[in-house]
Amino acid sequence: MSTINDVAELAGVSVTTVSHALSGKRPVAIETRKRIADAVERLGYQPSQLAIAMLTGRTMTLGALVPDIKNPFFGELLSAVESAADSRGYGTIVSSTELRRDHERRQVEMLCAKQVDAILLIGCSDDAAGFIPAGWKAPVVVVDQMPDSSQGFPTVRSDHERGGRIAADHLCQLGHREVGVLAGPPTMLVAAARLHGFLDQMKTHGLPVPRTRRIAATQFTLPSGLKAAHSLLTRRPELTAIFCANDLIAYGALHAASELDIDVPRDLSVIGFDDIFVSSMVQPTLTTIHQEITELGRRSVALAVQALAPGDAQPIDPLLEVSLVVRSSTATARTQDRPTQSRTMNNEVKR
Amino acid sequence: MSTINDVAELAGVSVTTVSHALSGKRPVAIETRKRIADAVERLGYQPSQLAIAMLTGRTMTLGALVPDIKNPFFGELLSAVESAADSRGYGTIVSSTELRRDHERRQVEMLCAKQVDAILLIGCSDDAAGFIPAGWKAPVVVVDQMPDSSQGFPTVRSDHERGGRIAADHLCQLGHREVGVLAGPPTMLVAAARLHGFLDQMKTHGLPVPRTRRIAATQFTLPSGLKAAHSLLTRRPELTAIFCANDLIAYGALHAASELDIDVPRDLSVIGFDDIFVSSMVQPTLTTIHQEITELGRRSVALAVQALAPGDAQPIDPLLEVSLVVRSSTATARTQDRPTQSRTMNNEVKR
DNA sequence: ATGAAAGCGCTAACAT
DNA sequence: ATGTTAGCGCTTTCAT
Numbered sequence: 001m002s003t004i005n006d007v008a009e010l011a012g013v014s015v016t017t018v019s020h021a022l023s024g025k026r027p028v029a030i031e032t033r034k035r036i037a038d039a040v041e042r043l044g045y046q047p048s049q050l051a052i053a054m055l056t057g058r059t060m061t062l063g064a065l066v067p068d069i070k071n072p073f074f075g076e077l078l079s080a081v082e083s084a085a086d087s088r089g090y091g092t093i094v095s096s097t098e099l100r101r102d103h104e105r106r107q108v109e110m111l112c113a114k115q116v117d118a119i120l121l122i123g124c125s126d127d128a129a130g131f132i133p134a135g136w137k138a139p140v141v142v143v144d145q146m147p148d149s150s151q152g153f154p155t156v157r158s159d160h161e162r163g164g165r166i167a168a169d170h171l172c173q174l175g176h177r178e179v180g181v182l183a184g185p186p187t188m189l190v191a192a193a194r195l196h197g198f199l200d201q202m203k204t205h206g207l208p209v210p211r212t213r214r215i216a217a218t219q220f221t222l223p224s225g226l227k228a229a230h231s232l233l234t235r236r237p238e239l240t241a242i243f244c245a246n247d248l249i250a251y252g253a254l255h256a257a258s259e260l261d262i263d264v265p266r267d268l269s270v271i272g273f274d275d276i277f278v279s280s281m282v283q284p285t286l287t288t289i290h291q292e293i294t295e296l297g298r299r300s301v302a303l304a305v306q307a308l309a310p311g312d313a314q315p316i317d318p319l320l321e322v323s324l325v326v327r328s329s330t331a332t333a334r335t336q337d338r339p340t341q342s343r344t345m346n347n348e349v350k351r
Numbered sequence: 352m353s354t355i356n357d358v359a360e361l362a363g364v365s366v367t368t369v370s371h372a373l374s375g376k377r378p379v380a381i382e383t384r385k386r387i388a389d390a391v392e393r394l395g396y397q398p399s400q401l402a403i404a405m406l407t408g409r410t411m412t413l414g415a416l417v418p419d420i421k422n423p424f425f426g427e428l429l430s431a432v433e434s435a436a437d438s439r440g441y442g443t444i445v446s447s448t449e450l451r452r453d454h455e456r457r458q459v460e461m462l463c464a465k466q467v468d469a470i471l472l473i474g475c476s477d478d479a480a481g482f483i484p485a486g487w488k489a490p491v492v493v494v495d496q497m498p499d500s501s502q503g504f505p506t507v508r509s510d511h512e513r514g515g516r517i518a519a520d521h522l523c524q525l526g527h528r529e530v531g532v533l534a535g536p537p538t539m540l541v542a543a544a545r546l547h548g549f550l551d552q553m554k555t556h557g558l559p560v561p562r563t564r565r566i567a568a569t570q571f572t573l574p575s576g577l578k579a580a581h582s583l584l585t586r587r588p589e590l591t592a593i594f595c596a597n598d599l600i601a602y603g604a605l606h607a608a609s610e611l612d613i614d615v616p617r618d619l620s621v622i623g624f625d626d627i628f629v630s631s632m633v634q635p636t637l638t639t640i641h642q643e644i645t646e647l648g649r650r651s652v653a654l655a656v657q658a659l660a661p662g663d664a665q666p667i668d669p670l671l672e673v674s675l676v677v678r679s680s681t682a683t684a685r686t687q688d689r690p691t692q693s694r695t696m697n698n699e700v701k702r
Numbered sequence: 703a704t705g706a707a708a709g710c711g712c713t714a715a716c717a718t
Numbered sequence: 719a720t721g722t723t724a725g726c727g728c729t730t731t732c733a734t
Contacts, residue, residue: 001463001466001484001486001487001488001489002486003726003727003728004727004728004729005727005728013704013705014704014705014706015705015727015728015729016704016705016706016707016729016730017703017704017705019728019729019730020703020704020729020730023729025729025730026703026704027703028703028704029703029704032703032704042485043485043486044484044485044486044487045484045486046460046463046464046484047464047727047728048464048466048726048727048728049464049465049466050401050404050405050410050465050466050726050727050728051405051710051726051727051728051729052727052728052729053401053710053728054401054402054405054709054710054711054712054726054727054728055709055710055727055728055729055730056710056728056729057710059401061444061465068430069426069429069430069433070423070426070427070430070628072421072423072426072629075420075421075423075426076421078420078445079419079420079421079447079449082420082445082446082447083447083449086446091444091446091461091462091465092444092445092446093412093442093443093444093445094429094433094443094444094445095433095437095442095443096430096433096434098430098434107437109397110442111442112352112397113397113398113399113400114400114401114412114442115352115399115400115401133352133395133396133397134393134394134395135352135353135394135395135396136352136395137352138352222628222629222632226632251629251632251633252632254633254634255632255633255634258634277421277573278423278573278602278629278633281573281577281602281603281606282602282605282606282629282633282634283605283606283609283633283634283635284634354710354711354712355711355712355713356711356712364720364721365720365721365722366711366712366713366721367713367714367720367721367722367723368719368720368721370712370713370714371713371714371719371720374713376713376714377719377720378719379719379720380719380720383719383720398711398712399710399711399712401710401711401712402710402711402712402713402726403711403712403713404712404726405710405711405712405725405726405727405728406711406712406713406714406725406726407712407713407726408726
C-alpha cells in the first residue's frame with residue numbers, strides 16, 4: 001500500500017496538506033485539492049487505519065468471541081452484530097473457541113492485544129470474563145450469558161428461565177405427563193437457567209420431572225444431543241415429550257427418534273430453544289422458544305458503542321423477552337401408551 | 352491498556368530492556384527480568400499489536416469477505432478458515448456483504464484500510480476482485496469462485512462442474528427421466544459451472560433438460576429456493592427429480608414439496624450441493640454433492656500464508672474433488688405417473 | 703493556503 | 719547488561 005508520503009510527493013505538496021485535503025478540516029486550494037485527488041486515485045491510496053488508530057486510540061474494530069461459529073445460532077447472532085457494527089463504522093474480529101475452554105484465555109488476550117475498541121463475550125464459559133487482563137479499559141459486553149458470570153460487565157441476554165417456563169406450559173397444555181429433558185452442558189449458567197425455569201414450572205403444574213427422565217448433553221451441539229437423546233429415549237420409552245436445551249440438541253433428538261422409529265410428533269413431542277432460522281424450514285418444523293437474535297446482536301453493539309462514545313445515552317434494556325413458536329414437532333399427548341414392546345424389538349433388530 | 356512505558360517505569364528500567372526481557376532477544380539480568388515480570392503482571396500488560404504492526408508491517412490479521420454469514424456453508428468455511436489462521440497465529444476479520452453487491456467495494460476497502468495481511472474473497476461476486484485497490488500488495492486469495500473471475504489472484508475451489516455431472520449421473524441411475532433444475536443466481540459463475548456440468552451430463556445420458564424445466568433461484572438462500580421451487584413444481588407436476596444448486600435451495604424445494612403435498616423421495620427426488628452439516632441430520636437427510644469445506648478453508652489460509660512467508664512452499668492443489676453422498680431425499684423414479692390431478696386440486700384448495 | 707515537527711507504542715540498530 | 723534514539727504512517731498543534 002502506498003502511504004500519505006507517496007501521495008504528497010506525487011502531488012508535490014506536504015503530507016499536512018494531503019491530510020487536510022482528505023479530511024476537509026482545513027481549506028485547501030481547489031487546484032491543489034485536484035492534484036491530490038489525482039495522486040490518490042493513481043496510487044489507490046487508503047489511509048492506514050493502523051496509523052490512525054495509533055493516534056486516536058480507536059481501531060474502529062470490535063472483537064467478538066463465540067464458542068462455536070458453526071452453530072447457526074451464533075452465525076445469526078454474529079451476522080446481526082456485524083451489520084450493527086458495520087453501520088456504525090466498526091469492523092468485527094470474530095474469534096471462535098471451537099468449544100475449547102482453554103482457548104478462551106488466549107483468544108481474549110489476542111483481542112486485547114489487537115486493541116479492539118470493545119469486546120463482546122458471546123455465549124462463552126461463565127468465567128471467560130475473568131480472562132480480561134487487569135488494566136483493560138475498553139468496554140466489555142457479555143452476551144447471552146447469565147449476569148452472575150459477567151464480573152460486573154454489562155450484559156445482554158434473553159430471559160432464559162422464562163423460556164423454560166413457557167416450554168413447560170406448552171407441553172402441559174398439550175396434555176403431556178411423561179416428560180423428559182435434554183439439558184445443556186451442566187456447567188453453563190444459561191443451560192441451568194433454562195432447565196430451572198422448565199423444571200420449576202413443571203412442578204407448578206404438579207408434574208415434577210424426576211432425575212431419571214433428564215439427561216444433559218455435554219455440548220450445545222447436534223451430535224451431543226443425538227447421543228444424549230438416544231440414551232434417554234432408549235431408557236425411558238414412556239416419554240411422550242422432551243424439552244431440549246437448544247435447537248441443535250432438539251435436532252439430535254429428532255434424529256434419535258427417527259433411528260428408534262419413534263414418530264414425531266405423534267409418539268413424541270420435541271421442543272427446542274433459540275429458534276434458529278432452519279427450524280422454521282426443515283421437516284418437521286420445530287416448535288421452539290424464540291429468541292430475538294437480531295435484537296440481541298443490535299443491543300450488544302449498541303451497549304458497546306454507547307460506552308465508547310458517551311453522549312445521548314438512551315438506556316438499553318438488557319433483558320429480551322422470549323416467546324413460544326408452535327410448529328409441527330409438538331402435538332397433543334397420545335391417550336394410549338406407545339407400543340413400547342415393538343420399539344424395543346425394532347432396536348434389537350437394528351443392531 | 353498500559354503501555355511498555357508504564358512497565359518500564361514501574362520496573363525502574365528502560366523500555367528497551369522491557370522489550371528484550373519479553374522477547375528474549377537479548378540477555379537480561381535475572382533480577383531485572385523478575386522486576387519486569389512483576390510489573391507486567393500487575394498492570395496486565397500486553398504489547399500492542401497495533402504498534403508492532405506499524406513497525407513490522409504485519410497485522411497478523413486475515414480479512415475474509417463472505418456474502419452471507421448466515422449461510423451455514425460459509426459458517427463452516429469460516430470456522431475452518433479461522434481455525435487454520437489461528438493455528439498460524441493469525442486473527443480473522445470477518446465481513447459479510449449480506450448479499451448486497453454494493454457493499455463489496457466498501458468492505459474490501461475497509462479490509463485494506465485495516466491493513467490485513469491477506470484478503471480472502473469467499474464466494475463473492477465475480478467482479479469482487481476488481482475492488483482491490485490499485486497499489487495493494489498483500490496476497491489475495493479467491494475462494495469458492497471460478498478462476499475466470501479472479502483477476503489473476505490464486506484460487507481455491509471445488510470442482511463445481513464435476514459436481515453437477517455426478518448429480519446428473521445419480522439421478523439418471525435412479526431412472527429419472529423427468530428432471531428439473533433449481534439453478535443458482537444466473538450471474539454467479541459457480542452457479543453456472545454446476546448448472547453446466549449437470550445439463551451437459553444429462554445430455555450425455557440422452558436426457559437433455561429443456562429450459563421449461565429449469566428455473567433460477569435469485570440467491571443461494573432457502574427462501575429464494577422455496578419461491579423458485581414452488582413455481583417450478585406447480586408448473587411442472589411431471590417432474591420426478593430436481594437438481595438444486597445448493598443445499599439451502601434444496602431445503603426450499605423440500606419445503607415447497609411439503610406445501611404441495613409431494614412426498615420426498617417417493618414422488619420427488621431432491622439433490623443438493625455443498626453438504627452442509629445439517630444436511631446429514633434433518634429429515635429427510637439430503638442427498639447432495641459433498642464439498643470438502645474444511646479443506647477448502649485450510650488451503651485458502653495456507654495459500655495466503657505461503658505468499659506472506661515464502662519459504663518451503665509446497666505446492667497447494669487449488670482444485671478440490673467433490674463426491675456424491677446418497678441419503679434419503681433421492682430414490683428410484685416412480686414407474687407410474689404421479690396423480691397430477693389431485694395435486695393441482697390441492698393447490699387450488701389451498702389458495 | 704501551506705509546512706515543519708511532535709508524538710501515538712513499539713522494536714532495533716547503535717551506543718555505553 | 720542496559721540505555722538512547724530513530725522511525726513505522728498518520729493527525730495535529732504551531733508556525734509562516
